[in-house]
Amino acid sequence: MCVPLGCSYLFCRAFVTGLAGEGTLRTEDRAQAADRPLLPNSLCAIMAQILSIYGLVASVIIVNNTKEKMHTAFIHLGAGLACGLCGLAAGFAIGIVGDAGVRASTQQPRLYIAMVLILILAEVFGLYGIVVAILMITRSTMDVTRCRY
Template sequence: IVPIVMAGVLGIYGLIVAVILTQAITTPTAEGKTQYSVFNGYCHLAAGLCCGISCLAAGGTIGIIGEVGVVSFGMKASGGKRAWSTGEGTDGRDGGDVAGGNDRVNAEDANKLYVGLLIMLIFSEALALYGLIVALILSQKSYTCEE
């Protein structure tokens, strides 16, 4: 569930950037003149792309790490056997022991695997956080059109 929550945060990053960029857009005057320059438009485009692409990269990384983590926990729980793909151990003829005797999963090994998984998830979330920071910096750049 941790990768799902961390991936949900990526959408919030995009929402933050969208709200900030939307507030920076000004409407034209009654004469049709605008204060919103092409420079501002390109800065806002770059900010949106920076946040979006970094969140895309972070989301892909979080997905891969989450998948590998789930498969690793499954392999550890089944004692290294791929019971879900080979059908071994599903009919109860192997004694009913999921981990296979001496290869029983202990809490310390599971905690080590979980801590490693969590650290990788945190560093992959940092990719999106860096993109958010750069997008916020880009959104603060502005050029006002003069008459």
């Protein structure tokens, strides 16, 4: 539930306001922006799709282990929360950075590389979440976690 919220915030904040705001530039900036391709400014929307794939991977792995014990279900809940909350944080971070970055790189094209680096660092939050979720899911099916009760 948290990953789609983060992805939708990212998409709304960065893609819609950033790319739609590109049309409200001054006329001399609009002439420079017309020469550049539109694909680099849609990088934030591509990253939103990557974040949603992280949540999909975690949920598919969890759904395959439905007939498990109760303590395994709690570990799966924790894995889903880890992936979801990390995806939410990454979505908010990429949305804010992408919104400001698209506007700034439209004004000053040199800032595009810095924006991409910051976006990659923000994407790592979602990657950490899926790694922790996969580790928790694989440990839950092994004999490492035993419930005494």
